[in-house]
Amino acid sequence: MPDGVATGARRVEERDSIVIRFAGDSGDGMQVTGTQFTTESALAGNDLATLPDFPAEIRAPAGTLAGVSAFQLNFSSLPVFTPGDDLDVLVAMNPAALKTNLEDLKPGGILIIDRESFHDQNLKKADYARSPLEDGSLDRYQLFQVDVTKLTTAALKDLGLSSRSVFRCRNFFCLGMTSWLYHRPIEPTEQWIREKFRKTPELVEANIRALRAGLHFSENAELFAVSYAVKPAVIAPGRYRNITGNTATALGFVAAAQKAKRPLFLGSYPITPASDVLHELSGLKQYDVYTFQAEDEIAGIGAALGAAFGGAIAITTTSGPGMNLKAETIGLALAVELPLVITDIQRAGPSTGMPTKTEQADLLMAMHGRHGEAPVPILAAATPADCFTMAYEAVRIAVKYMTPVILLTDGFLANGAEPWPIPDPDTLPEVPVAFRTDPSGFFPYLRDEETLSRPWVIPGTAGLEHRIGGLEKEYLTGNVSYAPTNHEQMMRVRARKVAGIVREIPPTEVFGAPEGELLLVGWGGTFGSIRQAVGQLHAAGHRVAHVHLRHLNPFPADLEGILERYRRILVPEINLGQLVRLLRTEYLVDAIGFNKVQGRPFKVSEIVGRCLKLLNGEEERS
Amino acid sequence: MPDGVATGARRVEERDSIVIRFAGDSGDGMQVTGTQFTTESALAGNDLATLPDFPAEIRAPAGTLAGVSAFQLNFSSLPVFTPGDDLDVLVAMNPAALKTNLEDLKPGGILIIDRESFHDQNLKKADYARSPLEDGSLDRYQLFQVDVTKLTTAALKDLGLSSRSVFRCRNFFCLGMTSWLYHRPIEPTEQWIREKFRKTPELVEANIRALRAGLHFSENAELFAVSYAVKPAVIAPGRYRNITGNTATALGFVAAAQKAKRPLFLGSYPITPASDVLHELSGLKQYDVYTFQAEDEIAGIGAALGAAFGGAIAITTTSGPGMNLKAETIGLALAVELPLVITDIQRAGPSTGMPTKTEQADLLMAMHGRHGEAPVPILAAATPADCFTMAYEAVRIAVKYMTPVILLTDGFLANGAEPWPIPDPDTLPEVPVAFRTDPSGFFPYLRDEETLSRPWVIPGTAGLEHRIGGLEKEYLTGNVSYAPTNHEQMMRVRARKVAGIVREIPPTEVFGAPEGELLLVGWGGTFGSIRQAVGQLHAAGHRVAHVHLRHLNPFPADLEGILERYRRILVPEINLGQLVRLLRTEYLVDAIGFNKVQGRPFKVSEIVGRCLKLLNGEEERS
Amino acid sequence: MSTPGVGEAKLGKKDFVSDQDVRWCPGCGDYAILSQVQKVLPELGVPRERFVFISGIGCSSRFPYYVNTYGFHSIHGRAPAIATGLKASRPELSVWIVTGDGDALSIGGNHLIHILRRNLDVNILLFNNKIYGLTKGQSEVGKVTKSTPVGSVDHPFDPIALALGAEASFVARSVDVETRHLQEVVRRAHEHKGTSFVEILQNCNVFNDGAFANVTEKATKADHTLVLEHGKPLVFGKDRDRGIRLRNFQPEVVQLGNGVSEADLLVHDETNPALAYLIARLGPPNFATPIGVFSAVERPCYDETLNQQVEAARAKTAPDLRALFNRGDTWTVD
Amino acid sequence: MSTPGVGEAKLGKKDFVSDQDVRWCPGCGDYAILSQVQKVLPELGVPRERFVFISGIGCSSRFPYYVNTYGFHSIHGRAPAIATGLKASRPELSVWIVTGDGDALSIGGNHLIHILRRNLDVNILLFNNKIYGLTKGQSEVGKVTKSTPVGSVDHPFDPIALALGAEASFVARSVDVETRHLQEVVRRAHEHKGTSFVEILQNCNVFNDGAFANVTEKATKADHTLVLEHGKPLVFGKDRDRGIRLRNFQPEVVQLGNGVSEADLLVHDETNPALAYLIARLGPPNFATPIGVFSAVERPCYDETLNQQVEAARAKTAPDLRALFNRGDTWTVD
Numbered sequence A, B: 001m002p003d004g005v006a007t008g009a010r011r012v013e014e015r016d017s018i019v020i021r022f023a024g025d026s027g028d029g030m031q032v033t034g035t036q037f038t039t040e041s042a043l044a045g046n047d048l049a050t051l052p053d054f055p056a057e058i059r060a061p062a063g064t065l066a067g068v069s070a071f072q073l074n075f076s077s078l079p080v081f082t083p084g085d086d087l088d089v090l091v092a093m094n095p096a097a098l099k100t101n102l103e104d105l106k107p108g109g110i111l112i113i114d115r116e117s118f119h120d121q122n123l124k125k126a127d128y129a130r131s132p133l134e135d136g137s138l139d140r141y142q143l144f145q146v147d148v149t150k151l152t153t154a155a156l157k158d159l160g161l162s163s164r165s166v167f168r169c170r171n172f173f174c175l176g177m178t179s180w181l182y183h184r185p186i187e188p189t190e191q192w193i194r195e196k197f198r199k200t201p202e203l204v205e206a207n208i209r210a211l212r213a214g215l216h217f218s219e220n221a222e223l224f225a226v227s228y229a230v231k232p233a234v235i236a237p238g239r240y241r242n243i244t245g246n247t248a249t250a251l252g253f254v255a256a257a258q259k260a261k262r263p264l265f266l267g268s269y270p271i272t273p274a275s276d277v278l279h280e281l282s283g284l285k286q287y288d289v290y291t292f293q294a295e296d297e298i299a300g301i302g303a304a305l306g307a308a309f310g311g312a313i314a315i316t317t318t319s320g321p322g323m324n325l326k327a328e329t330i331g332l333a334l335a336v337e338l339p340l341v342i343t344d345i346q347r348a349g350p351s352t353g354m355p356t357k358t359e360q361a362d363l364l365m366a367m368h369g370r371h372g373e374a375p376v377p378i379l380a381a382a383t384p385a386d387c388f389t390m391a392y393e394a395v396r397i398a399v400k401y402m403t404p405v406i407l408l409t410d411g412f413l414a415n416g417a418e419p420w421p422i423p424d425p426d427t428l429p430e431v432p433v434a435f436r437t438d439p440s441g442f443f444p445y446l447r448d449e450e451t452l453s454r455p456w457v458i459p460g461t462a463g464l465e466h467r468i469g470g471l472e473k474e475y476l477t478g479n480v481s482y483a484p485t486n487h488e489q490m491m492r493v494r495a496r497k498v499a500g501i502v503r504e505i506p507p508t509e510v511f512g513a514p515e516g517e518l519l520l521v522g523w524g525g526t527f528g529s530i531r532q533a534v535g536q537l538h539a540a541g542h543r544v545a546h547v548h549l550r551h552l553n554p555f556p557a558d559l560e561g562i563l564e565r566y567r568r569i570l571v572p573e574i575n576l577g578q579l580v581r582l583l584r585t586e587y588l589v590d591a592i593g594f595n596k597v598q599g600r601p602f603k604v605s606e607i608v609g610r611c612l613k614l615l616n617g618e619e620e621r622s
Numbered sequence C, D: 001m002s003t004p005g006v007g008e009a010k011l012g013k014k015d016f017v018s019d020q021d022v023r024w025c026p027g028c029g030d031y032a033i034l035s036q037v038q039k040v041l042p043e044l045g046v047p048r049e050r051f052v053f054i055s056g057i058g059c060s061s062r063f064p065y066y067v068n069t070y071g072f073h074s075i076h077g078r079a080p081a082i083a084t085g086l087k088a089s090r091p092e093l094s095v096w097i098v099t100g101d102g103d104a105l106s107i108g109g110n111h112l113i114h115i116l117r118r119n120l121d122v123n124i125l126l127f128n129n130k131i132y133g134l135t136k137g138q139s140e141v142g143k144v145t146k147s148t149p150v151g152s153v154d155h156p157f158d159p160i161a162l163a164l165g166a167e168a169s170f171v172a173r174s175v176d177v178e179t180r181h182l183q184e185v186v187r188r189a190h191e192h193k194g195t196s197f198v199e200i201l202q203n204c205n206v207f208n209d210g211a212f213a214n215v216t217e218k219a220t221k222a223d224h225t226l227v228l229e230h231g232k233p234l235v236f237g238k239d240r241d242r243g244i245r246l247r248n249f250q251p252e253v254v255q256l257g258n259g260v261s262e263a264d265l266l267v268h269d270e271t272n273p274a275l276a277y278l279i280a281r282l283g284p285p286n287f288a289t290p291i292g293v294f295s296a297v298e299r300p301c302y303d304e305t306l307n308q309q310v311e312a313a314r315a316k317t318a319p320d321l322r323a324l325f326n327r328g329d330t331w332t333v334d
Ligand SMILES: Cc1ncc(C[n+]2csc(CCOP(=O)(O)OP(=O)(O)O)c2C)c(N)n1
Pocket: A269, A270, A271, A272, A297, A321, A322, A325, A352, C057, C058, C059, C060, C061, C076, C099, C100, C101, C102, C103, C104, C127, C129, C131, C132, C133, C134, C135
């Protein structure tokens, strides 16, 4: 057993999975704590999924309900699909954190609080008339009141730090406690601390001391009668790292551009929760990555389109409000038939909505959010790691079909993390790019017979000078044309080109019963909840299955046949019903929607509950 | 018979309807000629419909194919629904006009050309290898070669005008000829000329002389063996005027604002074919009309929303490309729940497309072209005059429900004209506006029980100061809220509010068979073609009917029941299938699309042909 | 919600404090600005219900929530457009735009220059912290941020120069912590007829702390700030011993004394935009940061002219829907 | 489509004429500009295939169709954004933006000021006919148009002042019919490193005929045009007997002679933007219309700096996908 892993002499119980949430004030470092606990758990060999929960964008006054920040982790010896419904453990750094998170803690669950933070002022800020520590309202939980602040202060007392600095080490004390409780190795965290505070050795010392103090306190204080072991999960062999959706998206783009042997150009304007992709790519210039922070979203996509004209792998990233502004240029990209990937990292709308909360309500906009007949292929990632695959795929399709492609992810995927089996760059699909240079027989809109895509000719190519634009073009030459039948021909060929992308879509994976009572069709970030729910139902003998679409336009060719094999079709979405509309119109199936719009993912139990109702015939028609 | 009506001693034949088209160079005044012939026909008591056909925006070199401008009129003693499929008469001022328009002339139709314009240079510009006057290619028509230029010159010879000015009177000579041919009164035209050239008396004289010369030449020259009488149509009693869709739209807005006793505020940025509404309203300041020519479409709608906050009847007008840019502000309007009418005068897309050509491909954008769940009521005008009604209705609904409303018209409706039974302002529906001023029990998002709309409180009202914005709001107070269930509640109440507008929709008119084989469902500018096609089929004994939707979101409550009464449903649209998608998803009916995208309206015969195929079982499944 | 503001004796600062918790980071410069504005508003002689604050998106743009007047927290960059429609149709309102450097100069640049061009009679308060606070620290300045890890290649706008380029009729700059100066500038902005453009240097202590330390720190302030006063020579420095002189149309800093007197210096003239532009392009590192009113000139306001046109049209012809409907050729069918 | 332009002896004007019919109204000033540009291009020593013309929407924006180089007729107002992406990623190209007053100053104003701020090394030709030609005659100028039947209440931008407000590094003005002057300005624009902003006064003879008649008509031209030349005093007039003098920082027109000599006049200095701004705000009715190069200064170009950063990063670390994928904490499952 590696050094530093907490063992303790007391009773050790085994558990399949644990769902833990760290909650505190925005200034309490809960995101760091959660992320480190995740790393420790990954290195301990568990499968896992995470859910950070940010407060509204501006940092609220310390101690208030609006200022609470949380991070949830589900780690397990079994395959994990979601960050978990209900909590086994809640760490609450102050009354506000307790108040906003307690309802998710299972009865009998472990509740760790910092006793000293429950003073009158904090209680008032959290709207507690009297202290919940005293009114018996916490009796149904295993409550552990720890003097976190005092113990941390004691551990750091000879370091000469300000009390503010000491206070900011409290989170590592808690991490130490939970690491002991679940037998997590703390070296990776120590390593991280050393790296992070490289420039201020006293903070390295302080944080490591706090971490160890938490561990040793748990070990010695006999506070916890039991500690828990969660065995390593059976995971496919290979090398892994944790990855968030946004990082995976960025890496997918870089990988595709590298494979295509072209520079990557990102034109973007910051917006929550998309900014991190810009941040990530800005640091990867050595991969021939050009990032352009534009004056607005229109300029972001405009610059990307200009770069595409010049032969770069061009992308733009944004969230809902910014997508509106990109619509006109998407239409232009489609008219001039240049490759371009538009990434919408969805958040709760409409309008400014709730910027830090997740939603998947931009699908119909992706489909129809432009004037005129303007078809665009749409891809959507299913999990944080899948963002890599779908970003890569979006580039591949854009280039092959000379078309803008919309990639949808969401705030839940973007900030959530899961273990990513690190791919071998050599085995990634090819992304062939061949600029036309031969002037003989050249026409700007001469189409490839299979893909219907036009040649990519970049400025600088002698003898192929030509002009493109947004006016309707003559079928072959691309000259401006107002001829009635030419317009119809162009409209139909553009539609056919996008429809033809169906040949890029792999056969649809059906999870669960190959035919039967109920098929759940999902897309995007709901993957985990649906998969786990269907897994449970199927294991319980229900003839239920799950199909998760990653290609939303066009749909997979085999989808119609699959839909026909089930009596009922249920479409869970974090919106008021969008994919369900597309399925109904396309296949005339009486698919019904299961919709939740609360800025957060489905719980597995919610989906199971709804399915059981349908399966038990309690609900015949929605 | 009023003075100046051409009669002539020769044979007079009677006709039910005549379809005539004037075609010439952009500089030849064809739009004026057509418009005047329309006025003459209206005063002659015929029912009618018009179709102006503009060349691309920039004036092309004289005599070229790209420079041809045309105006088509269908006038009749019977009810008229469309500008007509094929031409009875074509007036072609030059070879280019002949070339681009001849294919629409019926065999045996009347073809009037200006012989002198068929010189080598013009023939070359029109890509004629040899003169069509000499190669027998016009043998199937009644060809009248008139020396229009020479005769006009002769008529004006003592006026001392430049030859260019004389040349520009040729159109009135032609109008004189056709007025004689169809017994039209020329006084309204003479009146118009006097008014138009008020400031240059020599042009009044010149144009009137040219007009009369054409009339007298036809009378005397015995060129035409026959003239034609088209009896007045049986039209509902009342006062009429011709009106284009754009003028009707403008008047509808003014009327609604006047009824509401509020100023009308238009924020707009010029774009073809919407600019005329801006032009029209700019001249109506005495009706308390504020027009703001913004720096772009975003500012146009932004200013309108600001004016709505201030209590004005606020509107914005644009076409497809501009609609993209308004999406984000529509979302804001919907979040803050202020009334606002967004008018999209659709044109051929995608991207810049063909700005002067018509299309109806923005319906799905109107429905879904914003991020998040952002429902907006959608209305669409069916005919040029109907633009008045629907613009008025859009304002009424926006104000009553405190919501943005999208009004769709198109280039065909915008520039086309038809007789408008002038309404009595006193009998127009009320548009009640009551700003809340009572502070007691006030909450910014307190909803009316029936309409679910919130109170309209305008700045300047003491004691009701409050703040609105695009972040999610608390159900009642409107304060910013990130609470999960509040978000869901707000999403659903916004959706319910829009769905509730169904109560404003009058019962759907079913034209033709009350049940049967085939129902045609249309919307927008296709009204005339579908109505006439269904009229013909129904008269021929087919169990066919027509429903034309003017409310696209929500749909009328009785629509589902109507759809169920027909075996097949056909949806003709000038797009690749948009309403048909909405019907399929909403009602799970196997409606099939009939789609044409050539920048121009359906011909009646095209619709009849497609219906017959379906009725004869030649086509069972599209 | 609120208590009536009309007919009351006299309103004070507290009447302009809304019931919402102020939610900026502790130490943010926005607090100081809010407080000064709340102090000035009751002194302007405008009934409370006539004030409207309109903002875009950003930390700064949350401002309207905290002022107990009418308010509109709109979308990113569009506040000037919304304000234009409101002011044009309701000229009696006192309309204030609150915006940030990202909101006004990045996404909203076009609306900003157009409202300045049109000269609507509104007041713009631009909180310039040289950072996008709300989205957690991107910037166009040449500094290392999350989006510019090796330093930005961007040259930032000078908001004052930009406003002058758009021919703004009132252009001023103040500083969050200069309470008196700020109050005075806000008051002048209100008094000016036409668009008043006020840049307020504001400290974002979380993402760009000390961006204006030169101008705000006791120790450096006097040497790094040039306070503009109409009709006064351009003098600055702790000992007021330095000034700006023009040589061949090139400004230079001179030490007073040794034959150089205030008479040799440029004299500030608010009515001369060309001088304002010259002063605007002074600034660090070669010169001190000018604050105060750069330029204040009279020209017609869009809202006023538009309303005059509507008035004139109404005076000439009474609105008559029947006449409007019956325009042009009409005919009767019996 | 086209014949190769590389390795050929020497290209001439005809090599820059595309196969498309030019479709502007007869008499439009755009023809003259097209012709001059086609004349200058072959003289610039750039292979034809390296030229790219990017435009927005408007009559003027049809320009790229007629030049036999690479071209992109984009959407309304967005040409600078598209050009930015192209130039930033392909700095070896010679990128030209062609735009109109509506396209650049109305809807496209933000992208315009931002490209000027960033100083991308591209050339902007703004055809200013003071009207929206393509949409048939709307304008922001105070004149009667279809959209302003009782006269506009709008005050138009001065494009030169606006560009200077955005700190453009090269700012010039020429006139459609001044063939030599125009050629020279276009050449200077090309030579300048950084964004070259050129306003070209262009006659729209259909919707705004004679808008610049003062400046173009033989009879009035000399008295109404002030031709700027670096290092030369500001003199104009048929008899070159009038000049611009500065008094208390206020420009005034003076008659030469009677004790007033050229030495008293302002001397043009392209390297001084503040002077350029002062000159820009001269103009009718009180002064003549200045044409020529207002300002030409050096500052870093966005595209160059960005490419240097990419180069530097590549020089430091070789791109290695495997290393990238394996960043951070990894673990192996056997
Ligand atoms: C259309 C759109 N794009 C981007 C954003 C994200 N966004 C919100 S605020 C902001 C920048 C704000 O910066 P600034 O105006 O300087 O305000 P500060 O927070 O610094 O006060 C951005 C990019 C958005 N809300 N909407």
